[in-house]
Amino acid sequence: MTATRHVDLPSPYVLRRGGQLFGARLAYETWGELSAARDNAVLILTGLSPGAHAASCAQDPTPGWWEAMVGPGRAIDTRRHFVICVNSLGSCKGSTGAASIDPATGQPYRLSFPELTLEDVAASSKHVLDALGITHLRALIGPSMGGMTTLAFAVLFPGFAANLVLISTAPHSLPFATAIRSVQREAIRRDPAWKNGDYSADAWPENGFRIARKLGMVTYRSPQEWRSRFGRKRVNTPDPRPFEREFEVEAYLDAHADRFVGSFDPNSYLYLSRAMDWFDLADHGGAVDIALAKTQAKRALVIGVTTDILFPIEQQREIAEGLRHAGAIVEYHALPSIQGHDSFLVDFERFAPPVGDFLNSL
Template structure:
């Protein structure tokens, strides 16, 4: 009988019970290296040995332990435990709605053509409103949200939970409900009541999942203006937004300049830049690599909560700033009395872990993919807009065919879903000899002519543009670029405010937290 595999851990200095006939003679041992001796000892283990030798080796194996104990991984235990509980829940039916409370709803039965050729046969917009619309309907403010926010910006009678901009909305507040009628929507593509990937496709009665079409910021804005049409609001007093909402606010003014009285864009941009695209790409990748994502068709099973948790942790790193975290956490560990661990150990790690765990089941993973991709595609430059307009024109026949009840022809040769990876990966190239670093205007002092042309529709629209020096996701130079570009269009009413680190250390999330500086500027601008 051969020795079991578990005995391969026998100590190197264990003496074999018998020496095979092929073993070297004693005088030869002096010239054999230690490695050869070890290899030979290992080979002997697999040979037949007397039962007594096997017993002795087994006893020796029991007595010898690893030099160090195995680490514990409570973070992985928690992940596996949640997966197990979600697996039991999935047996009872689809996962529950992500909608966080009662909203008003606008349902459009008219189809909408999206920028990249997709069609939504009908769609729903979840929205909430505060204040009263005046007689001539001239006091409406459209408030745009960030990526993951719902329409619940402020508490209502039917949903008393505090909203994400609770302190900014109300009588005497920056968005003064004694003066204005404030409307906030959940964007198309979201999961808090508006039509998105988790919604039912009326064509087949199944969830869209990743059959949902690619979106743009402009698609979301067009859907919002369908709501304004429904409310008979011809012109907004103001379009206000922060982060992704700041992008939408600019988009609303360029798409409908005659319907927007003034623009507020806080911590936004006129075009997404490589760093923010890279960070959102990373979030999407860790989510899509979660086996439970199942290419988007997870609604009747276990949702990809692990991928969502990691995606949120990456996002949270970009939302706050280094100076703030230095003050809040420093290099402190959660429990200095314990040895270091590979699971969350430093206070900053436990903070990120908690933020990811808390959020991973509050937002639809597919919505994160689609809405974040729409942010990446955002570019108000003239060249990009002309390209998209050509695509829309070429796809206009699809919308007409749908309205006529005809079959929609799909040109598979130009199918936008036929993306393939390049044969040759990108390689670093040497910097050209004539490269002029000064020509790359990262400070926004000289906006490109293409962007000036793209923002020309806003030449007569008063605008407030705010940035935060500690913001790493939408760095302050991007808000300077917006302001300078608007001035280049001939706009004489541009207010640009940049909060230095002496006023705010909260990074990108400053717009959620700084009632005095952000709120004060908004209130002053709106009048």
């Protein structure tokens, strides 16, 4: 049983780079109750891979991707706030993306899906709020790619969200992150099973996608965590085939790849991955600081992690300082979590208090 609902986007829905979608829709979930004054809405925009199911609920008791953070009495308290989470446009968890059927052909879009930007992901999410009758947000929350989308939303709809929560994110990708993502995309594209995007449902480019996912995990966690967690420990039963796994860190990567491959559409991954590399907040006015000033944000919570190699802490500091220069009241945390970029998905002891305190103070 699913708690997912859908909102139809205007048809055609025109994207920033000129493409159009007909009959597109977005999947979303909500928790809690919208107040009579409609003033307690909190929107969560997600990282690359999660869907709208951020937390469990009566209709769908499956744990959500941010289960420990969202719920009654939790940091994102569903007794206080009306919480909404949207599956990004271009993803494959209920929203229209490259794996969706193009009504013009009756076939999946695949690479005929139009060029997608994070501004499109942000602007389309606003239609969910419109459909729910929400005219302003108590807070807009975005971790990782969702933080980039949050920045895009804030600059596209100034003042709509007076309070921003930006977690382990960046105003644009640095070349190290772009290099990693470029190699991930190339691993998918060079898999013969990719077939220029025209893979069949029963023959996905799994080899390339495995490499992409493993490379992702290498950058989502931190060398420090793995050093203390795995060291040089061997697996109990190594795979006897030559050059197969022997070390625990390899088994860990295998387990992550096994879970991910088959659960996310590779073309959708390509579109969202590229959208992250394309995104540059400075496109909105010529410089990051100018764009941040445009958001009219009143307050912001900016959190980063010192062991993050994908969205290094300097990028969070840049956002925090830019918002401060623009006159916002900014709370900035450089957390010493050991789990790197993914810390917001695991180190709840460190992440829950500042997020909860910030939201409850609004």
